[in-house]
Amino acid sequence: MKHMPVMQDEILKYFEPCDNGLIIDGTLGLGGHSEALLASYTRMNILGLDLDENALIFSGNRLNKYGDRIKILKDNFSNILPIMDSIERSELASGLLLDLGVSSYQLDTPERGFSFRFDAPLDMRFNSNQEIKASDVINEYSERELADLIYKYGEERKSRKIAKAIIDRRPIFTTMELADLIKNIIGAKNYKIHPATKTFQALRIEVNKELNNLYSALSDSLKIIKNKGRIIVISYHSLEDRIVKSFFKNESKKCICPVEVLICECHHSPMLKVITKRVHKPSFSEINANPRSRSAKMRVAELISGTGY
Ligand SMILES: C[S@@+](CC[C@H](N)C(=O)[O-])C[C@H]1O[C@@H](n2cnc3c(N)ncnc32)[C@H](O)[C@@H]1O
Structure with a gap:
């Protein structure tokens, strides 16, 4: 390590x-x-x-x-x-x-689900005994709750569009599914970083409080x-x-x-x-x-x- x-x-x-x-x-x-x-x-x-x-x-x-x-x-x-x-x-x-x-x-261990560089379950827990994982947030929060958290914790201006796309597509269980969905919905053109970076940050902050x-x-x-x-x-x-x-x-x-x-x-x-x-x-x-x-x-x-x- x-x-x-x-x-x-x-x-x-x-x-x-x-x-x-x-x-x-x-x-x-x-x-x-x-x-x-x-x-x-x-x-x-x-x-x-x-x-x-x-x-x-x-x-x-x-x-x-x-x-x-x-x-x-x-x-x-x-x-x-x-x-x-x-x-x-x-x-x-x-x-x-x-x-x-x-x-x-943690970032380099695919199965922890922190990174969209690897296809892995959406997990993102620091504490693997904790109940709530990123997939629970993605699949159970309302559209409003998702949009708010992506905006607040990811400072992502396109939070509403992303939240709607998640609701339309779910259930979503893997990092790649989520990253590709975001990339397709908001495009990669105007982003210096991967367009899913901010949403992933928001999810991690929410999962681990x-x-x-x-x-x-x-x-x-x-x-x-x-x-x-x-x-x-x-x-x-x-x-x-x-x-x-x-x-x-x-x-x-x-x-x-x-x-x-x-x-x-x-x-x-x-x-x-x-x-x-x-x-x-x-x-x-x-x-x-x-x-x-x-x-x-x-x-x-x-x-x-x-x-x-
Ligand atoms: C950037 S790393 C720290 C690296 C460390 N300073 C070193 O030199 O190896 C952050 C660590 O904080 C832990 N962590 C994050 N939030 C925590 C919390 N609320 N309580 C305890 N540990 C936490 C993570 O699991 C991770 O191992």
Whole structure:
């Protein structure tokens, strides 16, 4: 299995001040980032989470040489609060890492159904024990629900046309059937990318409730990270990046009253300092070596009043 950890040098740099604490790697995947952290900072411990059992078997074998310094759980990063409650902990975490989305290994495994490069069942679940698959969404949602989700999560302007074509054609069970249907219905002429890309993104987000998970993890991170601890998020599409950007912005402001309120009524206290004033992107050499890193966007914030709960 191969996955090149994205923006690894930047992650090492931004977690350096947390070098003797517990980092929660919420998206352990194949363990590339965690391995780099454990090897570079010998006093750092990691709690690694992922929903993908196969990825966890691989990263477990890869990281077991670090003994007690690494603990691995199959869980959703949206559960960081109960997870931190349930593990015996004498201190808060020093950091949270979220490297969102799909790994190369998931994309390249045909039967996971993430990619229209292979003909495979429409699955797209990070957690293979979860009930709802992409085929359930495609075959059971109403035309309106499909159009809305393709528009909202795929930012696809032709969402209504695509939803109607799906309803007329279904049942649809494979990636190729769906990709070909979309290509035929909206054409490939004006698209730099495959015309099904946005619909596939929307389906994946819906199946895995990706945006809700991100919201929960960010807001709960404020309760489990200590003062001067850091949150690093790498996102791969604008919907995720917008959530991270606005969360960091709001939580670093003294006042979050609506603009029309002239005298502050919210008494909001800032919890974060934004470390990356501008979003960070991979260098040209990283993109050359790993083209899949090209859409990555990294943001980093530091807790300034993380007292836990
Ligand atoms: C881009 S990969 C992470 C790669 C990892 N940083 C590495 O270096 O190998 C994203 C991983 O996050 C996992 N994932 C996505 N959403 C998750 C969630 N809500 N909770 C836990 N894991 C999740 C996916 O299963 C996938 O393995």
